Amino acid sequence: VFATRQLAIRLDTAAAVGELLAGFAATPPASIAGTHVTQIRDLASPETGLPPSTGLVLELGHSASITIRPSGTEPLLKCYLEVRSARDEDVASAQACAQARLDLIEADLKALLVESKV
DSSP states (O other): OEEEEEEEEEOSOHHHHHHHHHHHHHSOOSEETTEEOOEEEETTSOSSSOOOOSOEEEEETTTEEEEEEEOSSSSEEEEEEEEEOOOOSOHHHHHHHHHHHHHHHHHHHHHHHHHHHO
């Protein structure tokens, strides 16, 4: 089961977005929503052969990932959340569990980002 969600953090200026992203990259959290951050990839130097862009990808084990990047048109920090899980139960229950996990990740990430901009 895959579940996704977008979180946007509005700031006053594009410069503030860049500062928040740089600060988050410099001191990333060790865990989010109780899951250890196992890898951080800088999209400015991608290993996939894609063109470089500003942003980070945080892997939470094999079960979730978070992509954080600035908006290209307004002072927003955009976060794309993805949860992956094996379907060990019926589809509806697996989807409900995935949505609940997204809720936890969103709340924790929002708190981390908002605290860092204060």
